[in-house]
Every structure is written in structure tokens, then in C-alpha cells.
Amino acid sequence: MAYFRPKEYCQPSNIAEFFDLLSKYQAKARIIAGGTDLLVQKPFGTECLIDISGLGLSYIKKTDSGIHIGATTKVVALENSPLLAQNPFAVLSEAAHAMAGPTVRNMATIGGNICNASPAADLPIALMVLNASVEIMGPGASRSLPIGEFFVNVNKTALKDDEFVLEIRIPRSPRSAGTSFLKLRRHQTAVDLALVNTAVSVEKTGNICDNVKIALGAVAKTAIYAIEAQKYLIGRKLDPEVIKSAAKIASDESQPINDIRGSADYRRRMVEVLVRRAIETCTRRCQLWEN
């Protein structure tokens, strides 16, 4: 059938019920939570919609190991959570605030945003610099993947047909780490996908960079780490020339395409600008904690 005409809608109230449905319909089932991606895509051949909002996966919890965020947690909750209000976790609430518009943020979920695997998505790059992991559950076993390995291609994740995302875990981070999220849109006040977005996290002693993560969005088939730029920065003094060079390296690592939002060349230049500014902001935010 050429239309989106699922014959069934189910809202399982526990995980066992959920897996029964998923194994019954397999590839013909679609998981729905916020609906803001699925009901735009309206995938053909869907026979059953499984609504996971009744599984109790809407939470942001502080634990001994870090912060756990349930898959169906709304983006608006990330924006407003006191647990994500401070550096370094604030990079996630900044990304949440930059995403879509307020009405969509009232509906969209963190699990949906990562499972849609848009290369331009805002939350994944913030999660990448926080070293988050994705907790995946299958009918028999659970597994955990670093978020950077979760995305395998445009709109394609490492999830198998019989698996789903249970929660996202952010490990404890040193409070001294400085983070930053920046997003370039065609018009900065409009609701738009990113032309380029970047998240950066920096840890330093004095002015020497101890650790750095640079994640780039909308400039490759998936969100990527600028690995060479990271390597270059570690152990170096974070002065303006070094930061500039690192930004240039990150730009060379990006593999953007031409599309209606901008040219590949423009995107590469903007990677350089955004990465430089994000590192500068991180450096300032590190200092705030040192003082």
C-alpha cells in the first residue's frame, strides 16, 4: 500500500508487552513517542504503531555514575532541568533550546531525536562531547554503545529491528570542564535545521589543554568528532593561534555537501568559525570554575 495506513496503534504498559508487539510486527512496526519526525515521514508499509510513552521512560535522574535520561523525555524537559543547568551539562540544555521551536520541543523526545539520526540534529553532538552512552534493549539482552558509534549513516543507527533505546547515560564529568554549543541557521532567529552545528568540551590545567572533544553536525553523513583537531589540541597551550589552527583542522576534517541551506564550501568555512568560537567559550567557562 502506498500510503501511511497502519492498522494498529498500541500503547504497551510494560517492556514485556512492548517486545511481544515488536517481535510480532518486526520491520512493519514503528515506534512512536513524540511523533514529530514519524508523522512527517509517514513511512509506507507501517502496519503497527507502538507508542512507548506508557513505559515510564520520561525522567532525568542523577545517579552515582552520572545523569540518566529516559528515552521518552521531552526536549523541553532537557531545556528546563536543574540537573542540566550548569557547566558542563549545560551544553545539552543549550542544544535542546536551539532545537526546532517551543511547540515541537513540547512534543519531541530525546530518544526520537537520536533514533532519527539526522546528521544535522542538535542533541547528538552535545551528547557526544559529554561522552554519553546509549542503553539499548533487545528481547534477550541489553547493550551499551558510545553515542558516537550509534550513528552509522544518514537516518541510520546501529539499532537492530528488534531493539530499542531505553535511556541515555551521561557519565560524571569534572566540574572544571567547559562546554559550549553553537548552531548556525540560515536566519539566526528562525526555526531551522543547522547549516553547521558544533559542540565542544575542554578540560585544562592552567592554559594547557588536558582533554578536548569537538563534535560537528550537518557536515558529514553522521555527526562526527573532529579527531585530528582534538589530537592537535591536547597538551598545547590554548592561545589564540593554537585555537585558530585547531579550528582549521576541524574544518578540513568536515565533509559537507551542497544543499538548499548552503554550499559545501560555505559550510567548511563556517565550521572553522564555529569551532574557534566554541573553543574560546569553553576556555572562558573553564576559567569561571577555576576562580
Added chain:
Amino acid sequence: MGKLRIMITVNHQKHEVDVEPYETLLDVLRNKLGLMGTKPGCREGECGACTVNLNGKAVLSCLMLAAQAAGKDVLTIEGLQEGARLHPLQEAFVKNSALQCGFCTPGMIMASKPLLDANPNPSEKDVRDSLTNNLCRCTGYKVIVDAVLDAAKSVNKKGAHDEN
């Protein structure tokens, strides 16, 4: 399997409706409950014309299945006025001529109501932020923002009056 029977509260009234699994809240409001105030614009979450309130929060009824609204409280533009008395937002939109064709108006008002409920003293930026999901192709937005700010004023005046 097909039809699902859901209970849904719309504008303070309980309804029992049979819906298809793929039917959006927008289509059920308009086609099954006859509430034509909620407008279908783009049907893909870009324009905000279909904005309604779900449990007091602004959501897009085109990107929500009717089945997902089961058991929840839906408020549409038709549910704002009390008897013959318009809601302060509706009054302010009339007073400020904050519409031309009017197609975006229900969405604009339903996106603004949760803002005024939570923050009776919004700044212009607060108003503009809460309307970023709503497109208007006629007015250039200024009169709309003015109307929401004006409505906030009259909400506050009314609040002060009620306390006396």
C-alpha cells in the same frame, strides 16, 4: 483491527470517539468533532496553524495521533471563551487588528495562552520566543506580538480586580 475507541476531553467536555490508528488529533477535532477553529496548514509541523493545548501545553495537533491524546485534556480555540465573554487574548487580537486573513490566528492564540498562564508579565522576547513555531503570511507579526502583550496587561488587570 482498525478502529480504536478513545475517551478524550475537548474544551472541558468528554467525548467518546472512534478513530483510525493513523488519524491525527487535528483531523479528529475537525472531521469527527466538528471543531473547525483548529486550522490545517502544512500538516508537517512547520506552520503552527494547528496548535492546540494538551494538558495546558502548546502542541501541534497535526503531529499527534488522536490516540495519543486519549485520556488527556485538549483545549482548542473554541474552548477559550466563557459564555459570550471572549478570552483576553481573543479580545486583544480584535482590538489590535492582529489578523488579516485570520488563518494563523487560532494557532497564534493557542501558542500564547500557555505563556500567559505561566508568565502574566512576558517581555516582547518571551512572546516572540513562544511564537517561533507559528507562521503568519499577512501581518508581519508586529500587531500579533502587540496583541499578546496587550492581553497580558488585561489579564493582570483582571487578576488585580479579582483579588479586591
